[in-house]
Amino acid sequence: MALGSACLASGLMQGLGAWAQVPRYPDRPVKLLHGFGAGGNADAVARIVATELGKALGQPVVVEPKPGAGGTIAAGTTASARPDGYTLLLVTGGHAIAGALYDRLPYDTLKSFQAVSALTTFPFLVVAQAGSKYSGLQDVLKAARARGGELTYGSAGVGTGQHMAGALLAQQAGVNMVHVPYRGESAAMTGLLSGEVDLVLVAPTTAVQHIRSGKLQALATTGPARWPGMPEVRTVAEQGVPQFDVRSWTGLLGPSGLPKPVTERLQLEVRKILADEAVRSRLEEITGGDVRASTPAELQATMQADLKRWTQLVKDAHIQKE
Numbered sequence: 001m002a003l004g005s006a007c008l009a010s011g012l013m014q015g016l017g018a019w020a021q022v023p024r025y026p027d028r029p030v031k032l033l034h035g036f037g038a039g040g041n042a043d044a045v046a047r048i049v050a051t052e053l054g055k056a057l058g059q060p061v062v063v064e065p066k067p068g069a070g071g072t073i074a075a076g077t078t079a080s081a082r083p084d085g086y087t088l089l090l091v092t093g094g095h096a097i098a099g100a101l102y103d104r105l106p107y108d109t110l111k112s113f114q115a116v117s118a119l120t121t122f123p124f125l126v127v128a129q130a131g132s133k134y135s136g137l138q139d140v141l142k143a144a145r146a147r148g149g150e151l152t153y154g155s156a157g158v159g160t161g162q163h164m165a166g167a168l169l170a171q172q173a174g175v176n177m178v179h180v181p182y183r184g185e186s187a188a189m190t191g192l193l194s195g196e197v198d199l200v201l202v203a204p205t206t207a208v209q210h211i212r213s214g215k216l217q218a219l220a221t222t223g224p225a226r227w228p229g230m231p232e233v234r235t236v237a238e239q240g241v242p243q244f245d246v247r248s249w250t251g252l253l254g255p256s257g258l259p260k261p262v263t264e265r266l267q268l269e270v271r272k273i274l275a276d277e278a279v280r281s282r283l284e285e286i287t288g289g290d291v292r293a294s295t296p297a298e299l300q301a302t303m304q305a306d307l308k309r310w311t312q313l314v315k316d317a318h319i320q321k322e
Contacts, residue, residue, distance in 0.1 A: 025085050025262050026059040033064050033078055034090040035071025040184070041203060044286045045120060045250050046090045049270070052279055056269040061088075070098045070159045070322075072105055079107035083114070083257035085266070090119075093161045093248035096306035100314050101159045103321045109307055114258040115299040117270040119250040122289025123223030124165050124201045125233070127210075129192065130217045137220040137239040140199065141173050149176035154188040154197040157181045159322065161248040162188075162201040164310055165222050167317050173241050192216065203248070204229055204288030222246040229288055247289070251299045263296060 032050045036042040043065055050061040066074035071094050081087035099109030107113075128134045134143070144151040155162035158181045170177045180197050182188040185206045192200045193215060200207075204227055210216040211230070220236045221227045224245045236244040252270060254263065271293040273279055283291045294302075314321065 025265065026057050028086065029060040029062055030054075030057065030086050030088060031064050032061050032088045032090060033066055033074040035066055035068070035074035035094075036092075037067045037184070038065050041205070041287065042090060042092055042250060045283060048279065048282055048286070049090070049119060049252070049273065052273040052276070053266075053269055056273065057265075070094055070102070070157075072098050072102060075113075076106045078253065078255055079112040081255050083255040083259070085254060085258060085262040087255065088116070088266075089113070089253045090250060091253055092250050093306060094159065095251075095253075096303050097159050097161065097164055097310050099307045100310035101319070101322055110300070110304060112256050113253040114256055114263055115296040115303065116252040116254060116258075116263055117267045117296065118292065118294035118299045118302065119252060119270070119274065120283055120287045120289050120291050121247050121249045122203060122287045123221045123227055123247050124162055125204050125207050125218045125227070125230075126169075126199055126201055126220040126222070126236070127192065127207045127216050127218055128199050129195070130214055132198075132217070134198075134217075134219055136234070137236060137241075140219060141175055141240065143198075144170070144173075144175035144177055149178065151175075152178045152180050152197040152199070154180045154182055154191045154200040156185040156188055156202070157183060161246070164313060165246040166199075166201050167319060168246060168313055169222075169236060169241065169244065171313065171317050172244055205286060208288070227288065249302065250287070251294075251302075253299075267293070267296060 032046055034042050034046050046063045050063045054061040066077060074089060078087055078089040126137060134140050153166045155166060163179060166179060182191055185202050188200045191197050207216060211218055218230055218233045220239055221233050222236055226233060226235055274291055274293045280291045
């Protein structure tokens with residue numbers, strides 16, 4: 001018993017020692033960076049998470065958008081920041097894509113960051129004009145084969161999740177489609193509505209209003225299961241491209257070297273925040289996807305798998321690197 005008590009006391013002292021090595025956290029405002037424009041999807045998620053995280057931590061969490069270069073400016077700023085928990089980064093699935101697409105980044109996509117938690121996961125919709133000759137994805141694939149590489153699809157830009165989802169779809173279906181990049185999802189939607197492109201791949205919440213108004217139609221969803229917001233829309237996998245699964249996500253990172261107690265505190269608070277029904281409902285409405293926290297190891301594994309997948313696609317599909 002005496003030995004057991006001594007071991008327990010030793011363990012407690014080691015735990016307290018770990019906390020003692022980190023000053024009271026946080027004792028000043030925390031910055032939450034992201035690499036996208038103010039008012040967009042990532043910005044909306046960041047502001048909801050920042051508000052709730054600030055309440056939990058007892059210090060303001062200030063959102064700082066640093067748009068440009070596919071999110072790599074914000075990522076670079078975070079990677080070079082002191083790993084003290086006062087500079088955090090909200091990333092999307094584009095973080096791994098940038099690692100595959102950009103030849104010279106000032107950071108390592110995986111090693112320069114400490115994963116904290118996943119936040120949201122969502123599919124894309126393949127969308128066409130209402131009344132077009134496409135009633136489903138199989139019609140699109142037939143047209144792509146018949147037109148010999150003239151069928152066009154729009155996305156929110158080069159290197160976005162939508163771009164890569166379209167490229168992977170073309171590769172796995174064995175067809176050629178011409179990618180038309182726009183400056184953001186809104187511009188891509190305008191291009192589709194005006195007839196500039198045959199299709200677009202977009203986040204569900206971007207397209208749902210136009211679909212329900214009768215201007216556009218959803219042909220497929222890119223996730224492994226039908227999107228709950230439109231359960232009548234079949235998946236890509238259900239329409240002739242087996243095992244197709246492309247979803248984007250948002251997650252929380254810090255710089256590499258973030259102290260373990262700080263990482264654990266942040267992950268714990270994020271888990272509590274995302275378990276709150278009101279917060280979860282708001283995030284589900286914004287993203288059209290699942291809201292779920294993860295462990296740091298789970299988020300790290302997601303980034304690693306995505307980086308491998310997109311690096312292979314860039315090579316196989318001969319996508320020009322930036």
